[in-house]
Amino acid sequence: MNRNLSRLVAVAQKPERRIIGLMSGTSLDGLDVALCRFSGHGPATRVVVEHFATVPYSANLQAQVRRVFARQTVELQHLTLLHAWLGTTHADMVQQCLTQWQVAPTDVDAIASHGQTVFHAPRHQHGLPDWPNATLQLGDADHLAVRTGILTLSDFRQKHVAAGGQGAPLAVYGDYLIFSQSGEDRLLLNLGGIANFTYLAGNLDATAVFSTDTGPGNTLLDAFVRELYPGRQYDENGALAAQGQINTELLAALLDHPFFAASIPRTTGPELFSPTYVREAQHRSHTAHLAPPDLLATLTAFSATSIAGAVRQAFPALPALSIYASGGGMHNPTLMAALRAALPHCRFSTTAALGIAPDAKEAVLFAILANETLVGEARPIGRNEQAVPAVSLGKISFPD
Ligand SMILES: Nc1ncnc2c1ncn2[C@@H]1O[C@H](COP(=O)(O)OP(=O)(O)OP(=O)(O)O)[C@@H](O)[C@H]1O
Ligand SMILES: CC(=O)N[C@H]1[C@@H]2OC[C@@H](O2)[C@@H](O)[C@@H]1O[C@H](C)C(=O)O
Structure with missing residues (x-):
């Protein structure tokens, strides 16, 4: 048997794995790197996050990705170069973390690499x-595997598409395995x-699970913060939006898109929700000359209203739900206050209450996908149009 295959089998048979x-x-904003220790698989998965860091993307890296990111037309040579360069750059970021954490690459069983989405095109x-x-x-991921010497699983979204999905959201697979709790109806937001x-x-019915x-x-x-406030990357603590007034005409124009009425699950990206989208809505609603804080207040309300709208669409009877937030937006108090106001029947906390640091959550979820592909098995989740493809995700790259 090829040496790589026997190593792969050995990793799958270990009682514990570090991924x-x-x-x-x-x-x-950067590469989230979560070193996780796993035992078990499926609903018996136990995961401990041993280390976590976000390695910031340099201004150059951001600029190089933005040359193709969500663009209809790109320079094909640049796209090709990026594919290899990001592989080696991510490998160097992993090595930087391992050095800092004093963990030897030989003590890591696998890397689970999402990669950088550059275009999302659901039908x-x-x-x-x-x-x-x-x-x-x-x-x-071959570049990651060869450069780090660590078995690497990657490109998790293609199998989801091949099996009938839109390639996202994939969080549902891991959310279902580690956050399901008897007696509590939960939204992982x-x-x-x-x-x-x-x-x-809360009744642990796997067929009721869905994501969007x-x-x-x-x-x-x-x-818009980058454009209107040069040198700033985001609206820190929602302070700029908090100074502004929501413009209801612009908010209505922003919400006037078939995406928000489409059936669940639906996926999207910055290909649709771009500055051009906002400018067109401003044009239609005659609000092109809004003051920057008013524009940011309205965009914050747009995010909160569309999230609340999807929750109400999915649960028209407004049942009491416990919402566990994660991701950078939970650090924005203006956005969180707007969400609380729009969903007063829900209880809000973060995934920290469930034992996973909210900034680390998505990186942990990809490690869970790799653990399932190595050790677990494809399992059915959801039903009808909301069925989640029952497949193992990811491709395997060997170091040599
Ligand atoms: N203190 C803060 N105040 C306001 N916003 C913040 C704060 N910290 C982070 N953010 C927001 O969170 C963003 C980063 O979020 P995150 O890393 O979850 O995004 P992502 O993983 O790139 O997104 P996606 O889940 O769509 O792939 C920042 O760009 C910023 O908008
Ligand atoms: C194509 C793509 O990269 N989609 C991301 C993006 O960021 C959030 C949302 O859009 C989600 O659909 C997805 O990521 C998460 C990790 C997911 O697949 O669950």
């Missing part, structure tokens, strides 16, 4: 009836560039 989860989302968004759902993540949630039924994107989280806020 590094890597996630770099649509905010392009409902590209609108081309003869073309499939599609999504593209860069940062080739991630407030990243794009916001999404997973519903977990809801629309913008921080992506529009970040884009």
Whole structure:
């Protein structure tokens, strides 16, 4: 048997595994690196986050990714170069973390690499009836495996698409395994560039579980803060939006898009929710000359209202739900206050209350996907249109 295959079998048979989860989302703020220790699989999964860091993306890295990010037209050579370069750059970031944590690469069983999404194209968004759902993540994992010497699983979204999904949200697989709790109906709400949630039924009915994107989280806020306040990357603690007034005409125009009426699950990205989207809504609502704080207040309300709208669409009877937030947006008190106001029947806390640091959650979820692919088995979650493809996700890259 090939040496790599026998090593793979040995990793799968270990009582405990250390897997590094890597996630770099649509905010392009950095690479989240979570070193996780696993035992078990499926609903018996036990995960402890031994170390976590966000390695910030340099201004150059952000600029290089933005040359292709969510763009209809790109320079093909640059896209090709990025694929290899991000793979080696992510490998160097992993090595930097391991050195800092004083962990030897030989003590890590696997890396689970999400890669950098550069374009997300579900059919409902590209609108081309003869073309499939599609999504593209860069940062080739062979480069990670060869450079770190660690077995690497990657490119988790393609199998989801191949099995009938939109390539997202994938959080549902891990949320279901580690956050389901008898007696509590839960929403796991991630407030990243794009916001999404997973519903977990308190009666532990796997067929009732579903997940969906809801629309913008921080992506529009970040884009306009960068444009209107040069040198700033985001609305720190929601302070700018807190000084502004919500413009109800613009808010109504922003919410006037078929995405918000589409059936659940629906996924999206900055391809749709871009500054151009906002400018068109401003044009339609005659609000092109809003003061910057008023624009940010309205965009914050747009995120909160669209998230609350998706929750109300999914649960029209307004049952009491416990919402556990994660992702960078939970550090924005203006956004969180707007969410609380829009969903007064829900109880809010963060995944810290469930034992997973909210900034680490998405990276941990990719480590869980790798653990399942190595040790677990595909299992059915959800039903009908909300069924989650029952497949093992990710491709395997060997170090040699
Ligand atoms: N103190 C803070 N105040 C306000 N916003 C904050 C704060 N800290 C982080 N954020 C927001 O969180 C963002 C980063 O969030 P996160 O890392 O969860 O996004 P992501 O993983 O890139 O997104 P996605 O889940 O869409 O892939 C920042 O760009 C900023 O908008
Ligand atoms: C295509 C893509 O990268 N989508 C991301 C993005 O960021 C949030 C939301 O949009 C979600 O659908 C997804 O990430 C999370 C980790 C997911 O798949 O669950």
